Structures are given as structure tokens and as C-alpha cells.
């Protein structure tokens with residue numbers, strides 16, 4: 373299974389509509405990929421909190437629509453990263469009544485959305501996400517069928533990486549591969565690298581991490597997107613700048629590894 377991880381760089385001066393066009397064209401150009409992955413909140417920006425209300429959109433809004441069209445053009449699964457999802461007035465607004473979530477979307481090769489995941493762990497402590505959006509409550513998995521097999525993917529977003537119980541929950545739902553888009557700052561990039569490998573090793577699962585590059589809202593992003601095998605081996609890792617990171621994942625080897633070293637069977641609950 374070939375994955376193309378699109379580590380986008382952006383600053384404060386690129387208009388959102390222009391970035392959506394740029395990202396959609398980049399996705400559409402990823403021929404040969406089985407799965408293309410974008411970062412967290414790449415359109416509204418990960419730390420540009422003041423612009424989130426204006427940038428909020430539904431799952432049928434311009435960002436997801438543009439990436440669905442690109443997915444159909446390239447004929448690959450596309451993880452569209454995340455958007456600030458807004459509920460319409462007649463929809464449930466969430467327990468805090470904010471009607472907004474940090475929501476990622478997985479799109480099929482036919483260009484149709486398959487599943488969406490609302491980020492469970494909100495980053496920012498008393499400010500940022502906990503102040504502006506609702507927390508998701510559901511774990512989300514989806515089956516991907518590619519030329520060399522079938523794999524169940526579990527979705528998580530950025531700060532979720534610090535919460536191993538979420539990944540174990542996804543493993544319990546059958547996930548053998550995790551897709552983690554992020555806007556993770558350079559200041560803590562070693563945590564990002566280490567936690568991705570930790571989630572891979574403890575769950576014997578492939579981890580695909582797509583981070584952001586560049587500096588926006590005064591925060592330098594960490595880059596270093598990576599694809600980690602179920603053994604914990606780093607198959608590919610990006611540097612600090614905008615990069616298309618390509619990695620080949622051996623799905624059969626991951627399944628064999630779980631069978632030959634069946635650590636998960638020794639859990640005591």
C-alpha cells in the first residue's frame with residue numbers, strides 16, 4: 373500500500389481559498405498513491421483561533437468538496453485532514469452549545485466521503501480548542517481495500533496522540549493502521565516523533581502522521597511527518613519544510629508480525 377503524506381507549509385498571508393485550490397491540485401497530482409493524507413486544519417490554520425468562526429463550514433462545504441473532487445481525479449483514498457465543522461441551526465450543537473468541532477474526513481477513491489471523526493481531545497487547556505469547539509465522543513474506523521489487501525484504519529487527530537487509551541480503543545475496534553493529521557509545533561516535535569512510534573509499538577499497528585510546516589499565528593510548526601511500521605521502525609520521515617513523503621507499507625508483513633509476536637493476546641484487563 374503506497375501512502376503519500378502531504379506535509380503542507382503555510383504562513384499567515386496565503387488566503388484560505390487559495391490554499392484550498394493549492395492543496396486540491398496537489399492531491400489530484402498524486403498518481404500512484406493508494407492513500408493521500410493532508411494535515412489537521414490546514415485550511416483554517418491550526419493555531420489561527422481568531423479566524424476559526426469565519427472559516428467554519430459544513431462537511432459539504434468548499435474545503436471537503438474540493439478535496440472530494442481531487443480524490444476522484446486521482447482515484448485514491450484521501451484523508452482530507454480536518455476542518456472546523458459547523459452544525460446548521462437545526463442540528464445538535466453539542467453539550468456546550470458551540471456547534472463547532474475539529475473534524476477530519478476520509479474520502480473514498482470514488483470521491484465520496486466515507487467517515488468523519490470529531491477530535492476527542494481538545495488542545496489548548498483553558499484557551500484554544502476547549503474554549504472554541506466541542507469535543508468529539510466517538511471512535512471512528514474505516515476499511516480500506518487496496519491492491520495488496522484490506523486494512524482497517526483508525527482515525528485520530530494531533531493532541532489525541534498523547535492519549536494511548538484512544539488508540540487502544542481503536543485497536544479493540546479492529547484498527548491495524550492509524551491516520552493522524554496534525555498541526556504540531558516545532559517546540560515539541562520530539563514528543564510527536566516519539567509518541568507516533570510508541571502508539572505503533574504498543575498496538576502493533578502502522579502509524580501515518582501528517583504534520584504541518586511553516587509558521588502561522590506566531591507558532592512554528594514542527595514538520596517531521598512520519599510513517600511508522602507496526603514494528604516501530606520509521607519507514608519514512610519528512611524534514612522541516614513542505615514535503616510529499618512517500619512510503620510503501622507492507623500490509624501482509626504487519627499482519628504476520630502481529631501473529632508471530634502476539635503481545636496483544638497477553639493483555640490483562
Ligand SMILES: NC(=O)CCC(=O)C(=O)O
Nearest residue numbers: 495530531555556557560
Ligand atoms: N493541534 C494540536 O492538537 C497541538 C497538540 C500539541 O501541540 C501537543 O500535544 O503538544
